[in-house]
Amino acid sequence: AQSVTQLGSHVSVSEGALVLLRCNYSSSVPPYLFWYVQYPNQGLQLLLKYTTGATLVKGINGFEAEFKKSETSFHLTKPSAHMSDAAEYFCAVSVSGGSYIPTFGRGTSLIVHP
């Protein structure tokens, strides 16, 4: 079975600083990997996804993530944080053996200080 670990339930950065949200996965077969963002009292919005091919994937709002198989990681980055980036971020993994039903991490709350 697949699993996801998000390191750090809260990450605090200053506006304009680098954002780094960590995600490690466990899977015995090639995974599909996703990052979602959730604003208060809203559903989840897909930021980016990795399926196959290029290991550096770019998403919306200036976010990107790199799939590192050797490290079983899929960390999310953004060069310069904006106040509007403050939200909850979820990493998810899905595999063919699991009917591609995603397993989510517990989430990381991004706090952006002015």
Place this chain on the structure above:
Amino acid sequence: ETGVTQSPTHLIKTRGQQVTLRCSSQSGHNTVSWYQQALGQGPQFIFQYYREEENGRGNFPPRFSGLQFPNYSSELNVNALELDDSALYLCASSSKDRRSSYEQYFGPGTRLTVT
């Protein structure tokens, strides 16, 4: 293209009651998944429906049941509500088409409070 919609947005029920939540999937999608998101947690998979048949189920008791209709909309029913059922219930639609990477599109959720 219409996105995923859910109704109602908020609901308050008493322990022991039954509740039905509704979801309309995005145009062109044939698969609906339901998730429970407790406060401060990630979404937990309840079950998935594909072409009106249950296609997978998470670790939830049988009092959680569902339906999918010919137009691919769906219902989540919860019987004998317990206090721990208080959560945000998310519906996600997707297409079982490899080109889509099985990407799920989420609705805004229904906030259920059980007192």
